[in-house]
Amino acid sequence: MRRTRIAEIIAAENIGARYTVMGWVRTRRDSKGGFSFIEINDGSSLAGLQIIADQELANYKSEVLKLQTGCSIKATGTLAASPGKGQKVELKAEEIEVLGWADPDIYPLQKKRHSFEFLRSIAHLRPRTNTFGAVARVRNAMAHAIHTFFQEKGFIYLHSPIITGSDCEGAGEMFKVTTFDLNHAPEKEGDIDFTKDFFGGPANLTVSGQLEAEIYALAMGDVYTFGPTFRAENSNTSRHLAEFWMVEPEMAFCDLEENAALAIEFLKQIFTSVLDNCKEDMEFFNRFIDSTLLKTLETLVSHDFEILTYTEGVDILKKAKQKFEFPVEWGCDLQSEHERYLCENVFKGPVVLIDYPKEIKAFYMKMNQDEKTVRAMDVLVPKIGEIIGGSQREDDHDALYERIKEAGLNTDDYWWYLELRKFGSVPHSGFGLGFERLIQFVTGLSNIRDVIPFPRTPGNLSF
Numbered sequence: 431m432r433r434t435r436i437a438e439i440i441a442a443e444n445i446g447a448r449y450t451v452m453g454w455v456r457t458r459r460d461s462k463g464g465f466s467f468i469e470i471n472d473g474s475s476l477a478g479l480q481i482i483a484d485q486e487l488a489n490y491k492s493e494v495l496k497l498q499t500g501c502s503i504k505a506t507g508t509l510a511a512s513p514g515k516g517q518k519v520e521l522k523a524e525e526i527e528v529l530g531w532a533d534p535d536i537y538p539l540q541k542k543r544h545s546f547e548f549l550r551s552i553a554h555l556r557p558r559t560n561t562f563g564a565v566a567r568v569r570n571a572m573a574h575a576i577h578t579f580f581q582e583k584g585f586i587y588l589h590s591p592i593i594t595g596s597d598c599e600g601a602g603e604m605f606k607v608t609t610f611d612l613n614h615a616p617e618k619e620g621d622i623d624f625t626k627d628f629f630g631g632p633a634n635l636t637v638s639g640q641l642e643a644e645i646y647a648l649a650m651g652d653v654y655t656f657g658p659t660f661r662a663e664n665s666n667t668s669r670h671l672a673e674f675w676m677v678e679p680e681m682a683f684c685d686l687e688e689n690a691a692l693a694i695e696f697l698k699q700i701f702t703s704v705l706d707n708c709k710e711d712m713e714f715f716n717r718f719i720d721s722t723l724l725k726t727l728e729t730l731v732s733h734d735f736e737i738l739t740y741t742e743g744v745d746i747l748k749k750a751k752q753k754f755e756f757p758v759e760w761g762c763d764l765q766s767e768h769e770r771y772l773c774e775n776v777f778k779g780p781v782v783l784i785d786y787p788k789e790i791k792a793f794y795m796k797m798n799q800d801e802k803t804v805r806a807m808d809v810l811v812p813k814i815g816e817i818i819g820g821s822q823r824e825d826d827h828d829a830l831y832e833r834i835k836e837a838g839l840n841t842d843d844y845w846w847y848l849e850l851r852k853f854g855s856v857p858h859s860g861f862g863l864g865f866e867r868l869i870q871f872v873t874g875l876s877n878i879r880d881v882i883p884f885p886r887t888p889g890n891l892s893f
């Protein structure tokens with residue numbers, strides 16, 4: 431008999447139906463009446479299924495009474511309405527088979543609540559907890575909602591490369607990819623000779639799929655990427671990972687205003703979908719992680735986002751009574767304390783900041799007429815700060831050439847990117863959403879290491 435998922439059984443409430451379920455024991459309670467309650471979870475929903483195991487079962491004494499948290503079992507029986515509190519249905523077992531034991535003396539996950547820090551050290555077991563199960567389901571639902579949003583709008587999903595020869599952000603924060611024996615790399619006049627390396631030149635893990643997305647936008651119109659990106663920045667914060675996932679739409683014939691409008695519509699639609707489709711998990715986060723969560727998301731989907739320029743934002747920050755760790759001056763890169771102040775204290779919601787000073791933004795952003803600011807946009811949200819970074823792209827060949835030089839990059843490395851501006855150049859724009867920051871915002875989890883299955887951060891690569 432095939433197993434039925436617990437989520438399906440609970441949703442159907444088909445009293446009297448026969449089912450086989452398989453899952454991991456969360457708790458076992460023995461009643462004086464000669465039977466036991468076994469709560470199992472199979473990952474399909476936050477709620478588990480209560481199984482009633484009677485002493486008449488052949489292996490009741492020999493096995494059932496030895497079941498502990500973490501054991502895996504297969505149970506077959508009939509669904510009944512549950513008289514107890516906390517669940518509507520329960521399974522009256524006719525047969526219970528133990529699939530795998532878990533020695534309680536050494537099984538690290540016990541009934542008590544463990545700290546997130548401890549759970550990070552057991553990344554192979556933490557998905558069996560309520561919180562990490564809920565994160566996995568919400569992450570999955572968000573990924574689905576993202577694809578749905580773009581597919582319904584006719585965007586083409588582009589698979590941008592993970593190994594690349596160019597630095598998209600021009601920030602030099604890349605992991606190298608090589609097959610050289612690092613102790614004996616071939617040298618040419620004291621320098622490593624990359625012509626002898628696997629790709630015949632230096633190669634890196636991508637920091638962003640944007641440049642390749644631009645290539646396809648300038649042929650297909652509207653495209654998006656959704657894949658892993660890598661940054662070798664030594665930022666040990668609750669918002670930075672060395673490996674994270676990014677969603678990057680890129681649109682031809684699109685200016686900054688339309689780009690910002692799309693970003694806002696996008697966020698609202700995926701927040702609506704998580705509220706609609708992940709009710710149980712979202713209520714769990716609202717109860718145990720952040721009690722303002724549901725209200726924040728509900729307000730956000732029905733309200734306008736504030737759009738203002740960097741210059742206006744800096745003016746507000748300079749007048750603020752609050753003491754910041756990093757002082758604010760026009761031209762400085764905003765820290766998350768500044769971004770959060772604007773969202774949490776001033777506008778009480780998300781903010782889109784546009785037109786940043788060119789010195790603090792990447793080389794590819796379109797210059798404004800003031801020649802001081804570029805057509806950048808960051809979407810900032812309460813508690814996190816920046817969740818989206820994007821811009822209208824410089825589509826003028828000569829202006830872009832100058833900006834690449836100014837940024838201290840080699841124009842030869844970007845020959846193909848420059849060529850796109852020589853042949854049928856059009857105004858185009860796009861943005862990048864940090865998928866883990868989005869999940870943080872939606873779940874209320876304060877540390878980004880808890881919203882990705884296997885976090886990679888400086889000094890940390892458990893397996």
Ligand code: 4AD
Pocket residue numbers: 598599637638639640661669670671672674676678679816817818819820821860861862863864865866867
């Ligand atoms: O602002 P960023 O660096 O923009 C880009 O990479 C552009 N190429 C995107 C584009 O226009 N297509 O990164 C985009 C987003 C940030 O807003 C942030 O949410 C997330 O990616 N991000 C990180 N998330 C986790 N860990 C890190 N180290 C991150 N760096 C950026």
Ligand code: MG
Pocket residue numbers: 816818819
């Ligand atoms: Mg950014």
